Amino acid sequence: MGHRERLMAGAKRCLEERGYARTTSRDLAAAANAPLGAINYHYGSKEALLNAALLEAVFEWGERAMPAAAGPGEDSDRIEALWSRIIASMKDERPLLVATTEAFAQAERAPEIRQQIADAMERARPRLAAQLHGEEMADDEETARAVGSVHMALVAGLTQQMLVDPERTPGSRELAIGLRAIARSLEA
Template identity: 35%
Template sequence: MGHREDLLEGAKRCLLEKGFVRTTARDIVKESVTNLASIGYHYGSKDKLLAEAYVSLIEGLSDDFLPAAEASGGDTEPGSLDRFQEVWSNIIATMQGPGSMWRLSVEIVAMGDQLPAVRDHLALAQREAARGLIPLFFGGREEDVPEGDVDSVGQFYNTLMTGLICQYVFDPATAPTADQLTEGLRRVIGAAADGRK
């Protein structure tokens, strides 16, 4: 690995151990066995490096979100309530472990105005996250998702994700289960259908 990759891996370890605010450039350099100048050369700033490290950590979890049948080459019913329940169950499982990295998301939200470079970088990544969530629920390929779907369905799932992250970081014992989310969606769909009659 070169310095760029070493810095990214070191930044990931620092984020998991210390979070955004407490991680210094010197921490990253020590963890990656590189030098301070490498951060500016490869990433422009410590904050941009940390933002890329955070995105990389999230991307590393995305395979854990897949429905089991799809992950093993099988097929589940895209767009079904069963698929909705299974995907949220998988996502929630990544939030329940000790030392869940999702606390970093809450730190970003809380400190966003103090970390403008991180916020701006992640605002762009959030749109792509919305695009990436859609195939989990509906099947298909991320690159085929229309922009209008990203702005509606993708943002709907992003909003659910952000709310769940906050609830699980704040109090996992009272955060909703995938079954509860699915029942809530079932009732919302039923009420909407009744309202159209």
């Protein structure tokens, strides 16, 4: 394994153990058993390496939490079961969720971080819609983006609730009840 791969693996470990805000360049180099200069050589900056590692870790979390793609149709029981898996995985991924929240805070003052995160979120929207509602969702780009955006907002909101008050964070059943009530209100 070369420096680039070791740096990525080390950055993921640092994010889990130290978080985004507390990880230094020296921490990254030590975790990768690589020279300090390898960070800038391979990634351009400590922040670029941390962002790449964070985005890869979030993508891997999504792969673990959700199956490849849903089958056709809008089976509410299936969607509720998928949300149950996502919510359960949040409990296991607390260090990643904390690191993500720290990165979002850093993005306010670092346009390059904000752009990387924004681009990753935009790519994830249609994928999230397809995973939860089926591949046919991707046929209508506007709807896929909107549905993916709603699910992304739910993930973000549940993440914040999970970090602050894990015992009272809504479960998939409560989420489904709320979404059904909102949908009825929109239809009225």
